[in-house]
Amino acid sequence: xxxxxxxxxxxKSLGVFIAVxxxxxGCSLSPKSDAEVVIYTSVDQPHSEPILSAFEESTGIQxxxxxDIEAAKTTGLVNRLIAEKERPQADVxxxxxIIQTIRLQENGVLQPYLSPEAEGIPAEFRAPDGYWTGNAxxxxxxxxxxxxxxxxxxxxxxxxxxxxxxPPESLGLPYPLFGTTATxxxxxxxxxxxxxxxxxxxxxxxxxxxxxxxxxVVRDLVASGDLIFGLTDTDxxxxxxxxxxxxxxxxxxxxxxxxxxxxxxxxxxAGGPNPEQGQILIDYxxxxxxxxxxxxxxxxHIPLHESLxxxxxxxxxxxxxxxxVNFTNVYQYFDLVxxxxxxxxxx
Amino acid sequence: MSLFRSRKIHFExxxxxxxxxxxxxxxxxxPILVLVISTLQEVFPKHIDWLSLAVPSGRxxxxxxxxxxxxxxxxxxxxxxxxxxxVKLWTWQSxxxxxxxxxxxxxxxxxxYIYAISWFALQDLTGGSLDITLFSLxxxxxxxxxxxxxxxxxxxxxxxxxxxxxxxxxxEIGRTYRSDLRVLLQIVTPLCAPALLTGGGIVFLLSLxxxxxxxxxxxxxxxxxxxxxxxASSNPQRAFLISLPLMILAVFVVIxxxxxxxxxxxxxxxxxPSYGIRMLFPGWFSGVLWIGVGLFILMxxxxxxxAIAKSGGFxxxxxxxxxxxxxxxxxxxxxxxxxxxCIPLAMLAKRFLQSSGRSIKAGWLLIILPLAIxxxxxxxxxxxxxxxxxxxxxxxxxxxxxxxxxxxxxPLAVLLVIAQTRRSDPLLQDAARVYQASWWRxxxxxxxxxxxxxxxxxSGIVFALSMxxxxxxxxxxxxxxxxxxxxxxxxxxxxxxxxxxGLILILMLGIVLGGLSAGxxxxxxxxxxxxxxxxx
Numbered sequence: 001x002x003x004x005x006x007x008x009x010x011x012k013s014l015g016v017f018i019a020v021x022x023x024x025x026g027c028s029l030s031p032k033s034d035a036e037v038v039i040y041t042s043v044d045q046p047h048s049e050p051i052l053s054a055f056e057e058s059t060g061i062q063x064x065x066x067x068d069i070e071a072a073k074t075t076g077l078v079n080r081l082i083a084e085k086e087r088p089q090a091d092v093x094x095x096x097x098i099i100q101t102i103r104l105q106e107n108g109v110l111q112p113y114l115s116p117e118a119e120g121i122p123a124e125f126r127a128p129d130g131y132w133t134g135n136a137x138x139x140x141x142x143x144x145x146x147x148x149x150x151x152x153x154x155x156x157x158x159x160x161x162x163x164x165x166x167p168p169e170s171l172g173l174p175y176p177l178f179g180t181t182a183t184x185x186x187x188x189x190x191x192x193x194x195x196x197x198x199x200x201x202x203x204x205x206x207x208x209x210x211x212x213x214x215x216x217v218v219r220d221l222v223a224s225g226d227l228i229f230g231l232t233d234t235d236x237x238x239x240x241x242x243x244x245x246x247x248x249x250x251x252x253x254x255x256x257x258x259x260x261x262x263x264x265x266x267x268x269x270a271g272g273p274n275p276e277q278g279q280i281l282i283d284y285x286x287x288x289x290x291x292x293x294x295x296x297x298x299x300x301h302i303p304l305h306e307s308l309x310x311x312x313x314x315x316x317x318x319x320x321x322x323x324x325v326n327f328t329n330v331y332q333y334f335d336l337v338x339x340x341x342x343x344x345x346x347x
Numbered sequence: 348m349s350l351f352r353s354r355k356i357h358f359e360x361x362x363x364x365x366x367x368x369x370x371x372x373x374x375x376x377x378p379i380l381v382l383v384i385s386t387l388q389e390v391f392p393k394h395i396d397w398l399s400l401a402v403p404s405g406r407x408x409x410x411x412x413x414x415x416x417x418x419x420x421x422x423x424x425x426x427x428x429x430x431x432x433x434v435k436l437w438t439w440q441s442x443x444x445x446x447x448x449x450x451x452x453x454x455x456x457x458x459x460y461i462y463a464i465s466w467f468a469l470q471d472l473t474g475g476s477l478d479i480t481l482f483s484l485x486x487x488x489x490x491x492x493x494x495x496x497x498x499x500x501x502x503x504x505x506x507x508x509x510x511x512x513x514x515x516x517x518x519e520i521g522r523t524y525r526s527d528l529r530v531l532l533q534i535v536t537p538l539c540a541p542a543l544l545t546g547g548g549i550v551f552l553l554s555l556x557x558x559x560x561x562x563x564x565x566x567x568x569x570x571x572x573x574x575x576x577x578x579a580s581s582n583p584q585r586a587f588l589i590s591l592p593l594m595i596l597a598v599f600v601v602i603x604x605x606x607x608x609x610x611x612x613x614x615x616x617x618x619x620p621s622y623g624i625r626m627l628f629p630g631w632f633s634g635v636l637w638i639g640v641g642l643f644i645l646m647x648x649x650x651x652x653x654a655i656a657k658s659g660g661f662x663x664x665x666x667x668x669x670x671x672x673x674x675x676x677x678x679x680x681x682x683x684x685x686x687x688x689c690i691p692l693a694m695l696a697k698r699f700l701q702s703s704g705r706s707i708k709a710g711w712l713l714i715i716l717p718l719a720i721x722x723x724x725x726x727x728x729x730x731x732x733x734x735x736x737x738x739x740x741x742x743x744x745x746x747x748x749x750x751x752x753x754x755x756x757x758p759l760a761v762l763l764v765i766a767q768t769r770r771s772d773p774l775l776q777d778a779a780r781v782y783q784a785s786w787w788r789x790x791x792x793x794x795x796x797x798x799x800x801x802x803x804x805x806s807g808i809v810f811a812l813s814m815x816x817x818x819x820x821x822x823x824x825x826x827x828x829x830x831x832x833x834x835x836x837x838x839x840x841x842x843x844x845x846x847x848x849g850l851i852l853i854l855m856l857g858i859v860l861g862g863l864s865a866g867x868x869x870x871x872x873x874x875x876x877x878x879x880x881x882x883x
Contacts, residue, residue, distance in 0.1 A: 038826040045829075045837040064827025069817075069836040076821055082581045083730040089826055107581070175562075177575055213563045216839070338579035343406060346567050346575055 035061045037277035040077045041094035042068035043264060044235070047299040048094065054293070055284050061277050066090070081109050081269065090269045091278030094285060098134060099183045101265040102331040105131045111270035113279055117286035120305040124326065125263045133282075134263025136291050136300035139320060140184050141259070142250040143222050143237045144229040155229055157253045162203050172210040172218050172230035176201060176341050179214065180233055180262050182334070185341060187260050187325050189333035198340055205344045223247055233262075234301045238314030242298060249315045258323035261302055264294075364710075368699045371692055372713050375754050378728025379720055385731055386584040400576075400588040407572055411592055414555055414569040417487070421494040422551040426543055428495065428646075429502025431639025434531065437510045438626045446867070452504045453862030454647050454855075456811035458832060459497035460559045461851055464839060465650035466493065489564040494554050496646030501553075502546035503643070509542020510535070527626040541607035545762075548604040549718065552597050556721050569593055573721065583727040590721055597719030598712075605711045608762070651855055657848035667849030671834055675853060678831040681820075682813035682861075684749035685756070686806035692753065693760040693805050694798070700765065715758045725751060726822025747823035748830070752813035759812070760805030764798070803868060811858045831857075 041048050045067045052063045068077040078100045081090060085108065093110070095101045104110050105127070112130035125134035144155055148170075154160075161171050176185035189197040205211070210227065212218055218230035219237065223245035237249045251259045266285045268278050284290060288308055294300045301314060373380075390397050403411045436444035466489075513535060521530040536543075558570035570593065577586040628636070658664050668675070696714045717725075729751055733744075743750075817832050824830070835850045 036827075040826075045834070062827075064825075065829075066824060066826050067829060067833065067837055069821065069833055079577060079581045079583070079727075080730065080822055083583065083727060084734070086734045103581070178578055210565060212565055217563065335579065338575075342572075342575050342579070346406070346410065346571055 035277060036064055037061050037092065037274050037281050038064045038066075038090045038272065039092040039094055039281060040066045040068070040081060040090045040269075042077055042096045042100075043094055044096070044299065047235075047294060047297050050297070051285070051290055051293060055281060059280060059284070061280065063281070078104065082107050085109050085270075088269050088271045089273070091272035091274045092281050092285075093267045093269055095265045095267070096138075097180045097183050097262050098132070098265050098327050099186060099331055099334055101132045101267055102328060103334070104267065106331075109270060110267045113268040113282060115266075115279070115283050115286050117283050117288075120288070120307055121286070122304060122306070125304050127328075132265045132267040133286055134265050135286050135304050136294040137261045137263040137302035137304055138180070138234045138300055139251060139259050139261050139302060139322075140180065141232065141234055141237050141315075142229055142252050143219065143232055143240070143247050144250065145222050145225050145227065146246040146248050148225055148228045155250055157256060158231065159200075160229075160252075161209055161231075162200070162207065166228060168207040168209045170210075170226075170228040172212050172221055172227040173204070174214050174218055174231070175211055175345060177338060177345065181215070181231070182337060183262055183330070184231075184260050186330045186333045186337045187323060189337055190325055190330045191257050191323060194333065194336060194340075201341055201344055211345055219247075234314070235299050238298050238301060241314050251315065251320055253323070254321050258321045260325070261320065261322040263304060264300070364699050367695045368710050368713060371695045371699065374692060375717050375757060376713070378725050378732060378751075378754070380728075381731045381735075382583065382587050382724060382728040386587050389584045390588075397585060397588055400585060401591040403569070403592050407569065407589075410567055410569040410572050411596075413567065414593070415596065417490060417494070417561070417566070417568060418551045418554040420491055421498060421554040422547045424491075424495045425498045425502045425550045426506075426547040428639050428643050429499045429504075429546060430506045430543055431636050432499075432503050432643045433506035433510055435636045435640050436507065438628075440625050446863075448504065448507055449862050449867070450859060451500055451647070452808075453500075453811040453858040455498070455500035455504070456813075456815045456858045457497065457650060457855060458559070458815045458817060459494055459557060460563065461650050461835070461854075462497045462646075463489075463493045463560050463563050464847070465653040465851075486564055486566045490561045490566045492646070493560050493564070494557070496649070497560075498550040498553060499643055499647060501550055502543070505542045505546025505549070506539060509539040509545075512542070513538045522626075528628050528632055531626070531628070541610040544607040545604060548600055548607075549759075551600055552718050555593060555597055555600075556719075570721065574723075577723075583724070583731070586727075587724060590724060593721070594719055598716065601715045601719050602712060604715065608711060608715070650851060654848040654851040654855065657845055658852055659845040659849070663845055664849045664852060667846050668853055671831060671850055671853065674829045674831045674834045675857070677828050678814055678854075679857065681746070681749045681752065681830065682810045684746055685752035685813040686810040688749060688753035689757045689760040689809045690802055690806060692757045693764045693802070696757075696761045697764050714761055717754055718758050720755075722755065722816070722818025723822055725755060726819040729819075729823050745825050745828075747825065748816075748820045748828075749813070751819040751823050752816050753809065755816065755819060756809045756812045760809050763805040763808060764801040807862060810861050814854065814858050814861070 039052065041052075048065070048067070052065055055061070056063050066077065066080075077093075081088070081093060081104055084090070088109075093101065093104065101110075110131050112127075114130040115133060118126055118130075118133045121133060121135065125137070126132065142155060142158070142160070160166065161173065174181040176182055185197070185201065188200065192200070210221075212221065212230075215232040215236045218227070218232045219240050221227040222230045222232075223240050225246075234249070237247065240247045241249065253259060266282050268275070268282060272278055288305045291300070291303050291305055292308060295303055295308070298313060301310070302320065303310065436447060517534060517538070518530060521534045525533070556570055558568055558574060561568045562571050573586050573590045573593070576589050577583070580586075658667075696710075699710050700714075729747060733747075815832050817830075817836070820830060821833060824833075831850060831854050835847055835854065838847045838850065
């Protein structure tokens with residue numbers, strides 16, 4: 001029985017050890033604060049986290065953030081917000097694009113808030129009723145691998161994805177069902193009309209252009225030379241340029257329909273647990289200082305505050321000719337885009 | 348005397364057994380039940396046309412067949428490679444294989460997505476010169492390779508368990524009359540088949556339900572359709588209906604797994620080597636086994652090697668560790684709690700399986716069913732449950748990821764608890780009932796030590812898998828918290844490859860150290876508590 005007694009002793013010691021380790025791990029986590037605000041954000045964590053930390057330091061309000069991940073393909077935060085509508089946990093939603101924010105508005109997840117910081121932002125980038133406000137915009141751009149794309153000076157439009165000069169397996173775009181590419185697809189439906197837009201994507205698929213998992217995958221494949229050129233966002237493109245990758249960035253369709261400019265959007269969640277702190281956070285996120293910080297961090301290259309200067313770090317974007325769209329109209333095509341393009345691209 | 352010997356069960360004991368299973372089922376299957384009920388409420392009065400979503404046809408049928416083909420191929424080759432490595436380790440007469448297994452098994456917890464990224468990074472590191480033209484990393488072949496790499500540790504672990512369960516006497520008798528190769532093929536393989544099939548079945552389920560790797564490599568699978576629908580409609584009920592064919596397939600596999608599972612859990616794991624003299628195979632066969640080992644090492648070690656190469660050195664890793672400290676601690680905390688929570692659930696299931704008679708098959712089905720449920724649907728089910736409570740204690744909200752992770756992986760804990768339970772002598776339990784009147788003291792002084800090794804093994808697996816879990820966790824993650832896996836994905840998208848490499852190293856080291864610790868403790872425990880010798 002000595003062995004049994006020893007084994008019981010060891011079991012007790014092991015139990016205490018595990019309990020102590022877990023206790024220490026749990027105690028090391030940040031304690032609760034009296035003033036707090038909860039934000040759900042799909043803005044890249046490396047960019048949004050410093051902004052939120054700076055807000056904490058300047059206001060003393062603890063920020064509890066939930067970050068989205070690209071692998072969730074927007075099913076993450078947006079669907080979580082809709083599912084939590086009856087008992088919202090979030091106060092603020094900071095989205096890296098706009099269509100999903102409008103969808104939340106349509107689903108009754110948001111409530112209006114007219115921030116004083118929104119005054120300098122053009123009307124087309126904020127909801128007239130205050131449900132959402134845009135800032136720190138990005139553009140949909142074409143990136144080319146400078147080592148491979150001989151004749152790349154002729155690449156200047158999204159129609160070049162259909163150009164027989166370029167082998168289709170060397171061209172890439174993200175799934176037009178998710179994220180900013182879905183927004184881009186819906187914008188094309190609005191600008192070209194559904195028939196022409198559908199025909200475009202039909203031909204993209206029929207040609208065998210590579211459709212990949214996301215903007216960052218396009219970036220990585222172009223940088224590595226697996227693709228000659230591809231479609232992505234300015235932050236992905238310019239991030240790669242800053243890391244010394246052999247990439248050049250092109251603003252497409254400057255002589256045509258224009259380049260789609262997509263704002264990040266900030267909105268107040270209806271029924272959130274900390275509405276006052278939520279409003280303070282929204283004011284902070286929409287401020288010129290925050291927009292400037294996001295531009296400095298090269299998340300955004302298109303300031304929406306009229307007083308801020310365009311950066312000239314990665315590409316000359318000051319004279320960008322944006323695609324003329326009304327995002328509320330673009331949203332009307334979203335369901336049609338999803339149903340039609342799913343038939344084409346997931347088969 | 349077998350623990351699961353058939354006997355007459357009193358009516359009260361059957362009721363207790365079913366009550367235990369009901370508690371287990373309610374806790375583990377609760378989120379899906381809520382989703383089912385909400386779907387029925389949504390569909391039948393207003394949206395009967397939605398039922399067509401549950402019947403794949405045309406394009407979606409093609410996706411389903413694609414998923415099935417990929418899952419079958421991944422399962423088969425994982426069994427092949429895992430089996431080859433297990434045989435090689437089993438024929439290595441030393442205590443080292445026993446420890447090596449605990450080093451390798453936790454690799455199963457590394458998310459498959461990370462294997463895929465490491466292959467891309469490997470190509471990048473070699474300047475694109477690593478042009479594997481035969482198995483170029485595109486679509487089908489790439490998805491297949493990556494998923495075999497990610498899942499082979501599971502089949503290795505199951506096959507190893509199966510080999511250790513073979514009666515050494517049968518092997519020795521066979522070796523008297525036939526060559527070692529024929530003994531391996533005609534005696535060992537059939538006896539090990541339940542374990543091999545169990546591992547293959549689990550890999551099949553995981554491959555069928557995964558979309559992250561196929562979508563990264565451009566291969567369209569049915570699981571992608573579920574998420575495309577969820578993204579488009581934000582409607583969990585529609586996503587649930589679309590997921591039904593996949594879940595039915597998964598349940599079918601679970602049913603087929605029941606027989607090998609029951610066979611597996613009716614045997615004891617041998618603590619001593621299965622045979623006396625080292626087995627000798629023909630040179631060509633040994634060569635094949637070594638090829639299998641080489642492939643396994645190459646595939647499973649690639650994330651670690653690439654992470655080391657790209658991490659940027661110790662100072663960079665230290666910086667990364669510092670910035671991810673909170674996420675790492677939270678991941679450890681949640682995984683630890685998940686590992687603890689699975690213990691009472693696993694003991695409930697074990698108690699049911701020991702008590703029930705003819706209803707054992709139905710019980711096994713319920714116990715294993717969580718493996719067939721897509722992770723994010725589980726998360727959505729939890730949100731629906733939370734919506735039903737006006738106020739939740741902060742303790743519950745803060746630990747939702749642990750609850751979800753525990754539920755996802757408790758079937759694996761049950762398997763290990765049952766398998767290890769077979770090692771302990773039931774006479775000890777019976778003697779304790781005679782001599783120790785107090786139920787509490789009996790549990791503490793007899794039952795707990797006897798069950799400890801199985802509980803430790805089960806908790807260890809749950810801990811390792813919970814560290815890398817993403818799909819369900821991100822749906823229930825409380826605000827202000829993040830896991831290490833989420834940080835890895837976020838930085839992956841951002842393109843900070845050296846930071847990602849450092850984070851992957853931290854994750855892998857945490858998982859491997861956890862697994863190794865559990866293995867070392869198990870070995871020491873087995874030596875110190877050789878309980879079956881006490882009676883003699």
